[in-house]
Amino acid sequence: MNREEEDRIIREATTSEYKEGFVTDVEQEYVPKGLNEEIIRTISARKQEPEWLLEFRLDAFRKWRKMEMPSWAHLDLPPIDFQDIIYYAAPKKDADRPKEIDPKLAETFEKLGIPLNEREVLAGVVAVDAVFDSVSVTTTFRKTLAEKGIIFCSFSEAVREHPDLVRKYLATVVPVGDNYFAALNSAVFSDGSFCYIPKGVRCPMELSSYFRINARGTGQFERTLIVADEGSYVSYMEGCTAPMRDEQQLHAAVVEIIVEKDADVKYSTVQNWYPGDSEGKGGILNLVTKRGLCRGEGSHLSWTQVETGSAITWKYPSTVLLGDHSSSEFFSVAVTNNFQQADTGTKMVHIGRDTRSRIVSKGISAGRSQNSYRGLVRINKGAQNARNHSQCDSLLIGSACGAHTFPVIRSANPSAVVEHEATTSKISEDQLFYCNQRGIGPEDAVGLIVNGYAREVLSRLPMEFAVEAQKLLQVSLEGSVG
Amino acid sequence: MGHGRYIAPAFGGGVHTVGAGERLVLDFVILPGQSQDLRVEVDLVGEGAEVTLRGLWLCPADERVSVTVRVHHRVPGCRSSQLFKGIVGGTASVRFDGTIIVAPDAQQTEAYQENHNLLLSETALVETSPQLEIYADDVKCSHGATVGRLNEDELFYMRSRGIPEADARILQMISFLSPVTANLSETQKADIESALSSML
Numbered sequence: 001m002n003r004e005e006e007d008r009i010i011r012e013a014t015t016s017e018y019k020e021g022f023v024t025d026v027e028q029e030y031v032p033k034g035l036n037e038e039i040i041r042t043i044s045a046r047k048q049e050p051e052w053l054l055e056f057r058l059d060a061f062r063k064w065r066k067m068e069m070p071s072w073a074h075l076d077l078p079p080i081d082f083q084d085i086i087y088y089a090a091p092k093k094d095a096d097r098p099k100e101i102d103p104k105l106a107e108t109f110e111k112l113g114i115p116l117n118e119r120e121v122l123a124g125v126v127a128v129d130a131v132f133d134s135v136s137v138t139t140t141f142r143k144t145l146a147e148k149g150i151i152f153c154s155f156s157e158a159v160r161e162h163p164d165l166v167r168k169y170l171a172t173v174v175p176v177g178d179n180y181f182a183a184l185n186s187a188v189f190s191d192g193s194f195c196y197i198p199k200g201v202r203c204p205m206e207l208s209s210y211f212r213i214n215a216r217g218t219g220q221f222e223r224t225l226i227v228a229d230e231g232s233y234v235s236y237m238e239g240c241t242a243p244m245r246d247e248q249q250l251h252a253a254v255v256e257i258i259v260e261k262d263a264d265v266k267y268s269t270v271q272n273w274y275p276g277d278s279e280g281k282g283g284i285l286n287l288v289t290k291r292g293l294c295r296g297e298g299s300h301l302s303w304t305q306v307e308t309g310s311a312i313t314w315k316y317p318s319t320v321l322l323g324d325h326s327s328s329e330f331f332s333v334a335v336t337n338n339f340q341q342a343d344t345g346t347k348m349v350h351i352g353r354d355t356r357s358r359i360v361s362k363g364i365s366a367g368r369s370q371n372s373y374r375g376l377v378r379i380n381k382g383a384q385n386a387r388n389h390s391q392c393d394s395l396l397i398g399s400a401c402g403a404h405t406f407p408v409i410r411s412a413n414p415s416a417v418v419e420h421e422a423t424t425s426k427i428s429e430d431q432l433f434y435c436n437q438r439g440i441g442p443e444d445a446v447g448l449i450v451n452g453y454a455r456e457v458l459s460r461l462p463m464e465f466a467v468e469a470q471k472l473l474q475v476s477l478e479g480s481v482g
Numbered sequence: 483m484g485h486g487r488y489i490a491p492a493f494g495g496g497v498h499t500v501g502a503g504e505r506l507v508l509d510f511v512i513l514p515g516q517s518q519d520l521r522v523e524v525d526l527v528g529e530g531a532e533v534t535l536r537g538l539w540l541c542p543a544d545e546r547v548s549v550t551v552r553v554h555h556r557v558p559g560c561r562s563s564q565l566f567k568g569i570v571g572g573t574a575s576v577r578f579d580g581t582i583i584v585a586p587d588a589q590q591t592e593a594y595q596e597n598h599n600l601l602l603s604e605t606a607l608v609e610t611s612p613q614l615e616i617y618a619d620d621v622k623c624s625h626g627a628t629v630g631r632l633n634e635d636e637l638f639y640m641r642s643r644g645i646p647e648a649d650a651r652i653l654q655m656i657s658f659l660s661p662v663t664a665n666l667s668e669t670q671k672a673d674i675e676s677a678l679s680s681m682l
Contacts (some may be wrong), residue, residue, distance in 0.1 A: 074615075379629075381604060394614075394616070396616070396618075396619035396621070397619065398619060399586070399587070399589070399618060399619045399620070400586070401617075401619065402615070402616060402617045403614075403616050404613070404614060404615045404616060405612075405613060405614040405625070406611070406613050407611065407612065407613075407627070408609065408610075408611045409608075409609065409610045409611070409627055409629055410607070410608070410609045411599075411601055411607070411608050411609075411629040412601075412604075412606070412607045412608075413601070413604065414601045414602055414603055414604060414606070414631055415631060416601070416629070416630070416631075417628075417629070417630040417631065418628060418629045418630065419626075419627075419628045419630070420612070420625075420626060420627045420628070421624070421625070421626040421627075422612075422614060422624060422625050422626070423623065423624040424614055424616050424621060424622075424623040424624070425621065425622055425623070426619045426620055426621070
């Protein structure tokens with residue numbers, strides 16, 4: 001294909017619409033712009049939090065003030081003015097109908113394809129916790145889940161109704177001062193999901209959180225805590241979108257997962273924050289700390305992520321394999337186009353005996369984007385017979401983008417076996433030619449090849465997500481034939 | 483062997499610039515008892531330049547070895563291939579840091595890097611970090627890194643045929659290192675093989 005045609009197709013692709021980019025016109029209440037102890041007290045008071053949680057926030061804020069923004073990532077991170085952000089925005093509640101969801105909000109989630117009405121969904125499909133800016137709007141199927149002893153609610157509710165559980169597990173996986181953005185989150189976090197699966201219970205449906213940024217000039221700081229008690233199982237999904245804006249918005253979340261003996265947690269993300277326009281203007285800065293602790297013997301945690309959105313992604317879902325015989329997997333597809341930048345990967349820390357981990361990462365870069373895999377596999381002294389295999393592949397589409405791989409392997413146990421392999425290449429002319437001569441156009445051919453390339457990861461997603469993810473891949477890359 | 487100027491194999495580090503049509507082959511060996519901070523940098527600045535880097539390290543005692551390799555593909559049509567093998571025991575600690583950088587417009591680049599390590603003791607430490615930074619799309623690049631142990635099945639096979647354990651382990655190490663040692667002189671090979679007995 002010649003350059004002109006290539007350019008045309010790339011132009012068309014990059015102007016394709018981000019269909020979740022609308023704004024919901026709903027009355028909202030805010031706390032004033034800026035960040036100081038007063039603001040934190042206001043947020044805490046508005047959420048009617050107990051004293052210990054306020055102390056937790058203030059402690060985090062004091063730690064954060066002494067920290068510096070990390071600069072080690074392969075990202076061109078713009079300076080962030082933390083005093084120019086609104087840290088709390090919530091839709092106003094209609095006093096007459098406190099039990100009902102504002103129809104405008106219901107409409108918003110309807111438009112995004114997130115079912116908030118239980119009757120409309122086939123029974124036993126997905127329970128949803130919908131978060132709009134700083135608050136959770138509703139959580140569905142709570143009764144059905146409660147019958148099994150499962151707690152699935154917004155984080156704020158959990159603080160009110162299950163303070164002991166929250167206090168017991170909060171910040172046990174991601175300490176307050178873990179890193180710059182985790183400390184910031186610990187100080188100002190608003191809402192997120194809390195999920196507790198009791199001993200021996202297999203969660204009968206997929207649990208899902210949906211995060212929506214709506215208000216201008218705000219940041220979203222969600223906090224999610226998942227606890228899987230002995231022998232339990234849960235599959236948890238997370239999705240997110242935001243309106244199209246010229247300004248960049250900050251999203252700094254913390255997700256903590258605790259997996260007890262023989263429990264099994266599957267965590268899936270489809271990240272589709274607004275990526276900015278084709279000139280690299282606007283978009284979400286997605287600076288996230290996600291970590292799981294396989295605390296018990298034989299516990300298992302599986303991460304699956306499809307990253308197509310955000311102007312900048314800084315995210316390393318990690319697992320600490322503390323329990324003997326525990327295991328973890330990380331499956332990732334990260335797509336960047338236009339001026340997007342992604343620095344994402346995982347950390348697997350092997351502490352227990354006979355621990356296993358597997359990493360499969362597929363990066364796809366197009367346009368003028370930069371896409372990096374960054375990972376750590378660490379085998380501690382006591383991790384007898386630990387085993388890791390990592391595979392990181394990068395696919396380049398177009399000559400102006402970059403694909404990078406930064407893995408670190410650290411082994412201190414002679415019985416451990418660690419393997420890492422990575423390749424970088426472009427879509428081969430042969431594959432394209434093969435498709436073309438069978439009547440498949442260049443765009444469809446790229447879609448086909450990319451989907452095939454990412455298949456190993458996509459096939460791990462729950463059904464509802466797999467379909468969405470495949471479509472997203474197609475849209476994100478439409479026409480960027482190289 | 484190659485085309486253009488052939489630069490003889492040399493021991494040692496430093497910065498090397500390889501021009502159009504030139505070919506550089508660099509072998510290095512770190513024998514037991516040597517703590518080293520070795521830095522090798524190769525700039526491929528002319529089209530068709532080619533570099534082959536091979537190295538091995540044997541650290542049975544309390545060595546501190548750090549190997550940093552940077553191969554920079556600055557122009558199109560260059561080829562680089564790297565192979566590093568290490569055996570680490572005792573209380574030694576080894577760090578390998580290898581980076582391949584492919585500049586924008588350095589199309590038709592082929593770059594390969596491998597680093598394999600055997601970790602023999604509970605008190606030794608290996609850290610390896612093979613990195614790729616790629617800013618061009620028409621490239622073939624790959625890297626691989628492993629940290630592991632000697633294969634028990636192989637050992638059993640040899641022992642069941644009457645080979646003493648110590649000899650069998652040395653044979654395994656010789657075979658592990660052979661892709662790197664194949665191009666060395668007989669005296670160098672002999673030096674390495676006799677050093678292997680100190681690894682047990």
